[in-house]
Each structure stands twice: as C-alpha cells, then as structure tokens.
Amino acid sequence: MGYLARKDPEIKGVILLDCDVDAPNLALLFKSKSDIVNKDLYTTLKANFLEEKCVHCKKCIDEHYCEFNALYWNDEQQIPIIDYLSCEGCGACAYLCPEKAFLIEAVKSGVIKSYTTINDIPLIYGETILGSTTSGKTVTECKNFAEEVNKSISAQLEVIDGPPGIGCPVIATISGLNYVIAMVEPTPSALHDMIRVIEVTNQFKIPFSIIVNKADLESEFQEKFKQYIIEKNYNVIGRIPFDFSVARAISNAQPVVEYAPNSKASIAIKEIYKNIKNIIQKI
Ligand code: SF4
Ligand code: SF4
The missing domain is CATH 3.30.70.20 (Alpha-Beta Plaits)
Incomplete structure (x- = not known):
C-alpha cells in the first residue's frame, strides 16, 4: 500500500512504519538508498x-x-x-x-532504524533485543520517531505494518490510529486472531475494515469463514487470491505490485488500494 501511495500523485507524501518489532520484515522488501540511522532504546x-x-x-x-x-x-x-x-x-x-x-x-532493549528506500519512501522500523520485555514501548517509541521524521517532510499518510496477535505491541500500534485494516486468511487460527484484534480496535473506537488474504484457499473452513464475515456485517475491502508471484516477489525483495504488476495478487492489491484511498479521503 505504501508503495502504491508513493506512486500516487494525489497523495502528498507517505511514511512506512514497521511496528512488528519482534520480527520486522518491511526492510526486506524495501532496499535502502540512504545510510541507515540507528537510535538505541533503553525501555527495559x-x-x-x-x-x-x-x-x-x-x-x-x-x-x-x-x-x-x-x-x-x-x-x-x-x-x-x-x-x-x-x-x-x-x-x-x-x-x-x-x-x-x-x-x-x-x-538497551532495542533499536529504531530508519532510512530512505530506493522508492524514496522513508522507512522506520524497530527491533527488539532478545530478552527485553518492552516491545509495546518499542512500538510507541517507533511511532514517536515517525512523528518527529514527519515534522520535516509533512507526509500526508503513515502506513503501519502492525504485529500479529493481541499483545502489548498490537495495542501500542493501534492506539491513536485513524483507521485499522485487519489482514486475515480463511483459517480457524487467523479468524480467531482477527476477532480478538477487532475487539481491541473496538475498544479504541477506531473504524476498521478487513482484507482477506489467500482468499481462494480451498478448505472445509471457507464456508464457515464467509458465513461469519457476513453475519458480523464486516466491511471487506478486498480479497487477495493465493498467488505464487507473492512468494517470488518476496524472494526478490520487492513489493509484488512492482515485481509482477499484472499478477492476480497485484491486480487485487491495486483494487484494494483504490478502496483504501476512498476511505482515507473520507477520513
Ligand atoms: S545473599 Fe542475596 S539477600 Fe543476602 S546480601 Fe547477598 S544479594 Fe542480598
Ligand atoms: S525479576 Fe527477579 S531478578 Fe529481576 S528484578 Fe524482579 S526479583 Fe529481581
């Protein structure tokens, strides 16, 4: 989404933030064109x-x-x-x-790293050191750091890749956001996690919608999953089909919309981007 927003002339600046501080991976997809700036954290x-x-x-x-x-x-x-x-x-x-x-x-509990990607997007992410007990605080520090960075570039959009689960890092990530998008796969464990994330999001009274990843997976659970989403009347803003292009793009360290722009997954992601943009404009 950050990559598409960067290419969009109607969006005035974007910052990418990876708040999955126990296993950040956005940096694997976005190569650096500037030196990496490190800021040590002492939150443990x-x-x-x-x-x-x-x-x-x-x-x-x-x-x-x-x-x-x-x-x-x-x-x-x-x-x-x-x-x-x-x-x-x-x-x-x-x-x-x-x-x-x-x-x-x-x-020392972790480090915040930041650099400009080859796509000219500022990327900020946190890394927690093994044994530190404060990944929630690390997330908060990352968000504060992004705010500081944004003071000089005035980006209109901050796209945050959040951590999985519902623990402190998730709560710290969701707190203060304008909008949450829950990515879910049609599997029992993913649905279980999504329900809990939505409970947390509702606590903060933040509007949310859902993207179904690997939406065409064939499994006995599919029907139950679809039924649940309909019953709850959740807003599904897109469905990304299972597509090997995604795995190949990751292997090539590129966003799939750049690596294989005409793949099934990329077409779905671009459609989702349009939906998200409509939502952003309303916000
Ligand atoms: S043995 Fe333990 S309780 Fe006793 S003085 Fe040393 S550190 Fe303190
Ligand atoms: S966890 Fe144990 S060792 Fe660590 S501060 Fe508490 S009492 Fe001391």
Whole structure:
C-alpha cells in the first residue's frame, strides 16, 4: 500500500512504519538508498547485582525474592546469579535485599532504524533485543520517531505494518490510529486472531475494515469463514487470491505490485488500494 501511495500523485507524501518489532520484515522488501540511522532504546528494566554489597546471607534464594525464577545460587562464590533473560525488572530483589545488593537499571532493549528506500519512501522500523520485555514501548517509541521524521517532510499518510496477535505491541500500534485494516486468511487460527484484534480496535473506537488474504484457499473452513464475515456485517475491502508471484516477489525483495504488476495478487492489491484511498479521503 505504501508503495502504491508513493506512486500516487494525489497523495502528498507517505511514511512506512514497521511496528512488528519482534520480527520486522518491511526492510526486506524495501532496499535502502540512504545510510541507515540507528537510535538505541533503553525501555527495559533489569536487575544488576552489586557484589561488593552482598554479605552472602542467601536470603534472596531461601526467601524466594524472585517470582520469575531469575535468581539462582552460585555455591562456589556464595552469591546470587541473575538470569537476565528471565529477569522482568520488577524490583522485588532490590526492595527486599537487606544490603541493597541489587540495583534496577534501564538496559538497551532495542533499536529504531530508519532510512530512505530506493522508492524514496522513508522507512522506520524497530527491533527488539532478545530478552527485553518492552516491545509495546518499542512500538510507541517507533511511532514517536515517525512523528518527529514527519515534522520535516509533512507526509500526508503513515502506513503501519502492525504485529500479529493481541499483545502489548498490537495495542501500542493501534492506539491513536485513524483507521485499522485487519489482514486475515480463511483459517480457524487467523479468524480467531482477527476477532480478538477487532475487539481491541473496538475498544479504541477506531473504524476498521478487513482484507482477506489467500482468499481462494480451498478448505472445509471457507464456508464457515464467509458465513461469519457476513453475519458480523464486516466491511471487506478486498480479497487477495493465493498467488505464487507473492512468494517470488518476496524472494526478490520487492513489493509484488512492482515485481509482477499484472499478477492476480497485484491486480487485487491495486483494487484494494483504490478502496483504501476512498476511505482515507473520507477520513
Ligand atoms: S544479594 Fe542480598 S539477600 Fe542475596 S545473599 Fe547477598 S546480601 Fe543476602
Ligand atoms: S528484578 Fe524482579 S525479576 Fe529481576 S531478578 Fe529481581 S526479583 Fe527477579
């Protein structure tokens, strides 16, 4: 959609934002023509052990200070060891240790990357570091970063690729948007996820519509899926058929509408773009 918007003379500027910070992939499709700018994020708290303060009483282990099982005992050194991947930075150990031998500190949790693509679209995406616990905050930081970028270019449209599921990153992505488009495939798990995303979207009172991907998949579930969408009266703004061109475009690191503009999928996507543009104009 961002690629088509960039080519559209009626849209005055577009920014692409990949908020799937646990597995960003838009950068795979949009090659860079500028240097990548990195901004480190420190949104995760972790415990740090201050060995010089420890009196080896072992209370932290015997009294089970850590509900997340992130502390274990080193018999040889007679000190607690912190498992950093398990530590949630809750602060209980720092609060309970009589010698204040734990300190809670902000650690590097991720990075925001931005560059201009070869299609002249600013692309911003976040990457979460393994073990950090704040992908929702990373999403918020990415959105704030995009706002800053947009102050200098005044793009009319921000297209956000959101994360799957309904967790913190999804909530952080949806919050404050003008419109949400839920991509769904006619499978039981995808429908289940879509229903939950729509529940979240409704909580924010944000209008939404649906795009059905791989819409022509043959399965026993198809009929049930179609029936459900009709019963709920959801606004379906397009159906993208299963098309190997999509996989080939991804392998070539290009949007399918650029790689195979006359493919079944591209024709459907262009039709969807027209529908989205109508919606944007109304908004
Ligand atoms: S960290 Fe604190 S509670 Fe744990 S052994 Fe050392 S002094 Fe005792
Ligand atoms: S900060 Fe919380 S999660 Fe981390 S080690 Fe201390 S008690 Fe465990």
